[in-house]
Amino acid sequence: MSLLENVSLRAWTVWQRNRDVFFVTWKTNFLPPFLEPVLYLLAMGFGFGILVTLPDPYKNVSYAQFLAPGLVAISAMYGAFFECTYGSFVRMHYQKTYDAMVATPLTIEDVITGEILWGATKSLINGTIVMLVIAMFGLASFPGLLLIPFIALLAGLAFGSIAMIFTALVPNIDSFNYPFFLFITPMFLFSGTFFPLDVLPGWVRDVALGFPLTHVASMMRDLSLGMLSWSALYSLVYLLVITLVAFYGAVWLMRRRLVS
């Protein structure tokens, strides 16, 4: 585990750098993660949702209530995934920010850790904003609601680490189309975000159960509908394992890419 020995608290200075940039440019950063879920909620939840009757155990739940925590989960996924793909690639490749950082006592492992922590922070910010929106529409209930930002942060660590793996591998910025079409879009659609997984054929459902977003959405839905059960614990552990494996992989691949 020698790679992890190179991670230090100095990683926070990378996080601080990104936070400072965020506060310089927040006016352009702030609206999109907030507007998109609102549009989805209006069109799908309140519009399309009129046509929908949900199966058990969601018989007494409106479609908007079902969909709302899924939207929080999606915004948490996008927060870290965009940040640690496009954002990180721009810093690494175009701005040479990483080169500048590793000329200081920071190690490449510190830099990658700081980047992923910042990605997770974006998930926390975006997830919390969307959570507040669904709360205002009366689509989530106390007290489970209050734990949703914590799940968003954890989701951010997982998706930030996974994103960083792609960033370490892609030859150029256009190549991010592949992880987005082949990984993010299927997850967006088939992670129990828009409909319960039980309606899927067996094998598709099994694949979907492997998606990290499935577990994020499921935990958030349980919390927001007040239906928390032991399965949430399984989801939590699954997400933690994915995060650790992806984090280690990201650091290893980034070292391979950047240190020569």
Add this chain to the structure above:
Amino acid sequence: MNDVIVAQKLTKRFEDLVAVNAISFAIKEGECFGFLGPNGAGKTTAIRMIQCVSPLTSGILQVQGMDVTKEQRRIKSLIGVAPQEDNLDPDFSVLKNLIVYARYFGIDKDVAKKRADELLAFMQLTEKEDTPIDKISGGMKRRLVIARALINDPKILILDEPTTGLDPQARHVIWDKLRELKKRNVTVVVTTHYMEEAQQLCDRLVIMERGKILVEGTPRQLILDKVGNGVVEVLNPDPQVEIFVRSIGWTQERAGDRLYIYTNENQEARRQLLDRFPQANIIIRDATLEDVFLKLTGRGLKE
């Protein structure tokens, strides 16, 4: 004087290329040491190993007595690096670039602000402190990169091509500042392919080619040893001139439209040439490091 950087048989091999091939050198405290050489000679690779960002293939490299393969964080905290490519943070102002960079070193906020103000004054950038990076000139960016490299009050300053692409005014300002730093006993390591820059700045230098060190010495001594005091250039020489020069036995070289004659008595050589060939177009000048460089590395293109 103590040696602050010592390399023994330092080697860096990439997949199919030996970029640095078993070179040895020692850089003394407080001197300005230059790595010269054509593109691809291995200069940048060598200093990247000193900076602890590129692992060695073999050999020994120590910075202030510390092994670069072991004490990277400590070494990196002692050196300042001004890279060839500007990697300033485009999202921040001039001042904020310094403050954020200081944070990577763990420098206290108040100390960082104080040093940043001093460095901006030193580099004549105080007026621009609130300006975004994309609104300042290339020369200012270079000065800021050097200021940034000084934010941790380094013992060793590493500059990779510090004035490439700058106009003469901007270049001279940077040279003045670097000479001032030398007076403060900062050890300066510089790579360049501008011979004038090396002559202006370096106490000692090596000329590298294809991963090897060809020569080492002070600029003055290298010129005297390898070329001599003076150079006579004959433009568009008649074939008879070449024959005459060869018969006298002067060291000569033909390149393009000129004949170069390397001699310690260039006044005398010109007189003799004009006696014989009154029409000849002759320039006499002092020998420079560029003559040494071209003599050693040849006039052919390297890439």
